[in-house]
Amino acid sequence: MVSRTVEIWVGVFVALGIAALFMLAMQASNLSTLSRADGYIITAGFENVGGLKERSPVTVSGVRVGRVEKIDYDYDTFEAVVSLRIDSDHQGFPEDTAASIYTSGLLGEQYVALEPGGSLTNLVEGDRVQLTQSALVMEQVIGQFLYSAAAENTATESFTAAGPGEE
Amino acid sequence: MLDALQGLGRATLTFFERLGRGHLLLAQILMKLPGLLLRPGLVIAQLYSVGVLTLVITLVSGMFVGMVLGLQGYNTLVDFGAEESLGVVVALSLVRELGPVVAALLFAGRAGSALTAEIGLMKATEQLSGMEMMAVDPVERVLAPRFLAAFLSMPLLAALFSAVGIYGGYLVGVGLLGVDDGAFWGQMQSAVDLNDDIYNGVIKSIVFGFVAGWIALFEGYDAIPTAEGVSRATTRTVVHTALAVLGLDFVLTALMFGD
Numbered sequence: 001m002v003s004r005t006v007e008i009w010v011g012v013f014v015a016l017g018i019a020a021l022f023m024l025a026m027q028a029s030n031l032s033t034l035s036r037a038d039g040y041i042i043t044a045g046f047e048n049v050g051g052l053k054e055r056s057p058v059t060v061s062g063v064r065v066g067r068v069e070k071i072d073y074d075y076d077t078f079e080a081v082v083s084l085r086i087d088s089d090h091q092g093f094p095e096d097t098a099a100s101i102y103t104s105g106l107l108g109e110q111y112v113a114l115e116p117g118g119s120l121t122n123l124v125e126g127d128r129v130q131l132t133q134s135a136l137v138m139e140q141v142i143g144q145f146l147y148s149a150a151a152e153n154t155a156t157e158s159f160t161a162a163g164p165g166e167e
Numbered sequence: 168m169l170d171a172l173q174g175l176g177r178a179t180l181t182f183f184e185r186l187g188r189g190h191l192l193l194a195q196i197l198m199k200l201p202g203l204l205l206r207p208g209l210v211i212a213q214l215y216s217v218g219v220l221t222l223v224i225t226l227v228s229g230m231f232v233g234m235v236l237g238l239q240g241y242n243t244l245v246d247f248g249a250e251e252s253l254g255v256v257v258a259l260s261l262v263r264e265l266g267p268v269v270a271a272l273l274f275a276g277r278a279g280s281a282l283t284a285e286i287g288l289m290k291a292t293e294q295l296s297g298m299e300m301m302a303v304d305p306v307e308r309v310l311a312p313r314f315l316a317a318f319l320s321m322p323l324l325a326a327l328f329s330a331v332g333i334y335g336g337y338l339v340g341v342g343l344l345g346v347d348d349g350a351f352w353g354q355m356q357s358a359v360d361l362n363d364d365i366y367n368g369v370i371k372s373i374v375f376g377f378v379a380g381w382i383a384l385f386e387g388y389d390a391i392p393t394a395e396g397v398s399r400a401t402t403r404t405v406v407h408t409a410l411a412v413l414g415l416d417f418v419l420t421a422l423m424f425g426d
Contacts, residue, residue, distance in 0.1 A: 006211065017322070017324070024330055028356065029364065
């Protein structure tokens, strides 16, 4: 029949395997920081969400307080509506909290940053954040920069052209 | 012309016959599985030869794969100043792909070939017929415990492979190349999802264990009972398992991470 050594080794093997699964679950994944089911949902409308994705982080002062639950398009306001699931241990953001979409680093992922306002009433489940700032789209930024640089150039040119005439 | 057609027809029929026999054997094995609850000793003995003896090669390979991932990932990421993401790269590639797939390939080479050779030799030396003569069902006594052992040990081996690999990547990245310790684990934890990544990896390894066990047992059971037949069956086990695992991996990846 099965010898004692064999049984012990099988026990070691199974224990190791389960320990590895446990280690993967606890150490490598966001299980410890993620409480999926609980928390409450607030929404925010953005003109442009850029590269924001579902499950992108929601932060306040750089601290992760929730995740993007889903991203929809609202045909009444012609805006993207982002549902944010805030963890239940982060309650009490003022009603006039602002939401912006930022990029972490130059090429990093995009996230929603909340900036608490001063109101005394708090955001609760289903509320909508009124103050939002869209994601920066690189092409637009570069376009604006080029435009303003060109405008500045013509302004200085006309100034120098007008300058000597006055003297 | 007719000969060529006949050859094609025969090849097709043989293929489908083998496929059919394979599925019938699988059905038989699955039906015998509940009976194993009465005799767990059989499964434990097989868990030892299928799982425990595959442990060393899995752990060593996992360690080296993780270390290589750490080195290569670092060299690429450092150009973008994103070497803190090394933990994400190592963990995601191991948990999603390399863990289940490479562990399954190693499993086919180490355990699958041994299963096929063992059963093929049992058949060649008429031990299986002898069992039937004694009214012992060889499927229940020989095949079912081995199948269950393969099915159970594959997810554990894949998890061990991934865990050791992540640790290998940590050793190289943090210990050797100086990636920040906290960023390595922190970024990994924020990017790796329990459901999307780890559970899907476990599901993959369960599917691979099922397929690897099935192919190995069928090839052994269906081997031509000669020395040459057993050697061919063993080769086929490794080749077919590798192909099946890689093909299934693509299908599973498309299903899991496709959208």
